[in-house]
Amino acid sequence: MTTTRIASLSHLRQGGFFYEVRKLKGFHHKDLLGMGQLSVEDIELILDTAESLKEISHRDIKKVPTLRGKSIINFFYEPSTRTRTSFEVAAKRLSADTLSLSASTSSMVKGETLIDTARNLQAMNPDVIVLRHSSSGAPHLLASVMEAGVINAGDGINEHPTQALLDMFTIREKKGRIRGLEIAIIGDIAHSRVARSNIIGLTKMGAQVTVSGPPTMMPMDIESMGVKVEYDPKKAVEGKDVVMVLRIQLERQSKLLFPTLREYAQFFGLNKAIVEKAKKDVIVMHPGPMNRGVEIDSPVADGPYSVILDQVANGVAVRMAILYLLIGGAKSDHVD
């Protein structure tokens, strides 16, 4: 947590002070495309801002005027429950105008390219586009042709930075810190944008990350990202503070990379016996959607260690913070 933690963050709720804090703390990004672009200070600022904004969701009237007059387009080219809804809720809680576009209802089904779609959306002068796309790099392409800010809400197997930020927020909330924690990430590491963003973010923030999963779902040279590899999930979980479980991304595998779901569950599914090898106060995380009985057993998903629904609740606060930090001030503040 920053020592200069925005001490007067309570003032944030009073509208105009937002911009001053944003300028003061120096968040100078036009887009949020990946965790690599964020410094430790940027991440701390996002988490501190989210911590302050979280309270708004518990009021009777869950709305502040901070982003009044700003427009946000949610453009989801892949299915989503949590990310799409929480961006919409976050924007509305800050009084921004939102509209949603999906692939099946856009003119991309008639052959319009992503760049032409982006240029047409830009012509309507939105402030931010939140994009989820099946192709890695799609948000980067969009950002290169748009004046509006672009937020990556998941691009192919590349990154899902807002998920990593809400995961980090949840870890910090439950453990009081990130630095020095031992964290196991178990599952389909190769196809998981959540794993990639979390590995970049968590190692940057000083956590020690171990990844585990079938060798066929482990990227070659993953150690170069600063993580340890332990193929046996029981050993991977041993003594850990945090266990993060990932869904198998069947939609991104051209052929099945393990014999059967039953065998996957038997060897890599997180059950009570495996969780008990972690520290007594371990927290269990999952970005959702879960496949119960495959990568995680119900008694673990719904059990005392699980913070899975806290992750979802925190997603709103973290996305409020990101929207505010990106567009809460003047566009002239942006330098990249």
Ligand code: CP
């Ligand atoms: N965690 C996550 O991205 O969930 P959705 O696919 O439902 O948005």
